[in-house]
Amino acid sequence: MIAAELHLDLQSDPAAIAPARRTVEEFAARHDFGERAVADIGLCLNEALANIIRHAYEGRTDRPIALHCHAGDDALTVTLRDWGNGRLPDLRRQPPDPTALHPGGLGLPCLKQLLDSLEFLPQPDGMLLKMIRRRR
């Protein structure tokens, strides 16, 4: 039986994003998530890791990130724990107006658009991000 859990200990290095994304995409595909869902999960993981590196760890490349995935009957749950500055992003912020040509600010709108559930759970020493993508 294929394990329905995956755990990765990562460093806050941009070079770690692509290998982690591929590992989680392969995990999702092995658990029968469709091509679209796999792509959405990979992109959301990429954006979430990039946000942790850039904002929670303010560019430091040597800090820990714990990644956990659980493939359930209905959904894939990905949690990311960091020990950064613990600042909550503004989830009410609207995506940038494309005609204003403002580079950046696209990561969070991607997460909000592609995921079924997105929760930032503040911890005493950082943040726990919980992302859920249903199979649909």
Place this chain on the structure above:
Amino acid sequence: MVLSLHGEIDLHGSPDLRTDLLALLQQTGSKKLVLNLSKVPYVDSSAIAIMVECLQRLRKIGGKLCLVDPQPRVKGLIEIARLNTLFNVVGTEAEALAV
């Protein structure tokens, strides 16, 4: 100016790509940038931000940015960012040069 990009572009490679593209635009004074994306299977939002910044620079001098043959995952992100109407997205370099 026509450039062909190769490989995945995420936060690992995007800072160098940004530096190179903006320097090329500055040095050449080119008014049209054609990015052939047919060999780019994946980008994240940091790559899209670079394209937006290039378009910003080009528009200031009356220029254009054309994206050639973006792959499905790349096209998907451009659509999520609602930039598909701002970028000239075409199928071939010849089409891009005719825009």
